[in-house]
Amino acid sequence: MSLALGLILSAGIGLSLGLIGGGGSIITVPILVYVLGVAPHRAIGMSLAVVGATALASVFLHHRNRSVAWRTGAIFAAGGIVSAYLASKFTRLVSPPVLMLLFAALMLVVATIMLTRPHRAEGHHVPNLPRELAAGFGVGLLTGFLGVGGGFLIVPALVVFGGLGMKAAVGTSLFVIAVNCAAGLLGHLSQGDFDLKLTAMVTGMALGGAVLGSHLARHVHHAALRRIFAWFVVAVALYLVVRNYNALLQ
Numbered sequence: 325m326s327l328a329l330g331l332i333l334s335a336g337i338g339l340s341l342g343l344i345g346g347g348g349s350i351i352t353v354p355i356l357v358y359v360l361g362v363a364p365h366r367a368i369g370m371s372l373a374v375v376g377a378t379a380l381a382s383v384f385l386h387h388r389n390r391s392v393a394w395r396t397g398a399i400f401a402a403g404g405i406v407s408a409y410l411a412s413k414f415t416r417l418v419s420p421p422v423l424m425l426l427f428a429a430l431m432l433v434v435a436t437i438m439l440t441r442p443h444r445a446e447g448h449h450v451p452n453l454p455r456e457l458a459a460g461f462g463v464g465l466l467t468g469f470l471g472v473g474g475g476f477l478i479v480p481a482l483v484v485f486g487g488l489g490m491k492a493a494v495g496t497s498l499f500v501i502a503v504n505c506a507a508g509l510l511g512h513l514s515q516g517d518f519d520l521k522l523t524a525m526v527t528g529m530a531l532g533g534a535v536l537g538s539h540l541a542r543h544v545h546h547a548a549l550r551r552i553f554a555w556f557v558v559a560v561a562l563y564l565v566v567r568n569y570n571a572l573l574q
Contacts, residue, residue, distance in 0.1 A: 326359055326360060326361065327360065329359055330355055330356075330359040330360040330526070331525060331526065331529045332529070333351070333355045333359060334352075334355060334374070334525075334526040334527075334529035334530050334533070335529045335530065335532055335533035335536075336351070336533060337351060337352050337355070337374065337375070337378065337526075337529075337530045337533060338378045338382070338529070338530035338531055338532060338533030338534030338535075338536075338537060339533035339534070339536055339537040339540075340533075340537065340553060341375070341378055341379055341382050341475065341498065341501075341530075341533075341534050341537060342382050342385065342533065342534040342535065342536065342537020342538040342539075342540070343537040343538075343540060350430070350431055350434050350472055350557060351556075351557070351560060352367075352371040352374055352375055352471065352472075352526075353367045353368060353371045353427060353470070353471055353472075354427070354560055354563075354564065355526075356370055356371060356526070357424070358563075358567075360522065360526075362518075362519070362522070363420070364420040364423050364424055365415060365416050365420065365423070366518045366519070367471070368412075368415050368423075368469075368470065368471035368512060369412075369471065369509060369512030369513065369518050370471075370518045370519070370522070370523045370526070371471035371472070372412075372467070372471050372505045372506075372508045372509040372512060373505070373509055373518075373523050373527065374523060374526050374527045374530055375471070375472070375501065375505050375530075376501070376502050376504075376505025376506050376509060377502075377527045377530075377531065378527065378530040378531055378533075378534045379475075379498040379499075379501040379502040379505065379534075380498075380502040381531050381534055381535070382498045382534045382537070382538055383495065383498045383499045383502060385534070385535065385538035385539075386494070386495030386498060386538060387495070389495070389538075391491045391492050391494065391495035391496075392492070392495040392496050392498075392499060393482075393486070393488055393492050393495075393496045394496075394499070396456070396482065396486040396487075396488060396496055397482075397496040397497075397499040397500050398499075399453065399456045399457060399460065399486075400456055400457075400459065400460035400463075400478065400481070400482065400486070400496075400500045401460060401499065401500045401503035401504065402457065402460065403456065403457035403458065403459065403460025403461040403463075403464065404460040404461060404463050404464025404467065404474075404500065404503065404504040404507070405464065405503060405504070405507045406461075406464070406507070407461045407462075407464030407465045407468065408464035408465070408467045408468035408504045408505075408507040408508040408511070409468060409507045409508065409510060409511045410468065410511070411464065411465045411466075411467070411468030411469040411508065411511075412468035412469065412507075412508045412509075412510075412511025412512045413468075413511055414469060415468075415469055415470075415471075415512070419572075420568075420571075421568040421569075421571045421572040422568075422572065423470075424564050424567075424568040425564070425565065425568050425569065425572065426470065427470055427564060428561040428562075428564035428565045428568070429561075430466070430470060430472065431557050431558075431560060431561035431564070432557075432558065432561045434554075434557055435554040435555070435557040435558045435561065437477075437480070438550045438551070438553065438554035438557070439550075439551060439554045439555075452485050455485040456481075456485045456486055459477070459478075459481040459485055460481075460500065462477070463477050463478055463481070463500070463504065464504050464507070464508075467501075467504040467505060467507075467508045468504075468507065468508035468511060471508070474500075474501065474504065475497045475498070475501055478493075478497040478500050478501065479493045479494060479497045480493075482496055482497060482500075
């Protein structure tokens, strides 16, 4: 039952990535830990594999719709490759309860951004190379350390610093996510293995969700979808706080 539920929820990871270019990766670690029973430190590396593969597949689906700005994406990715790899080395230095509490805090930040940030249809900002690299570096740190793609930060950064419209920012963010996840995954693989069979199963379901999401992206009201997903993220984050705060006190 847990495996079936975990795989169903895994499809939601890809669905979110395909629809709004981010968000889904933030629930990957909680699914792996609390539904599929994976240890938190191993779940970070597995999350990078799942999210990276799903984002990569989604990139090409969005590319067919001409919604990927490859040059801008490459600049952001260049800023995050090194930081994602280096940050991956520090994950195992943190205890599981603290790691999950940090994850919960990040989820609350994500939800706040999704609920309060204006939904822009077009980009009205001039590209800024130093800020693009700096934003990519910061997202890479989160990707390597906590196993999240960072689309919730990359999409607005691409709009503000990269001068992209919302549609192009969503597609381009997936390329940045894929590159950052690959760099972070290399760091985690050097520290230990993880369940390849389970990773493949979760990735397969997420890929299916991503295909569906990319097709629905042209027909769904993004602002409403973001609000619904944001409140779901809040609920999961509060669950993580309650469960891990008590464990930390024991």
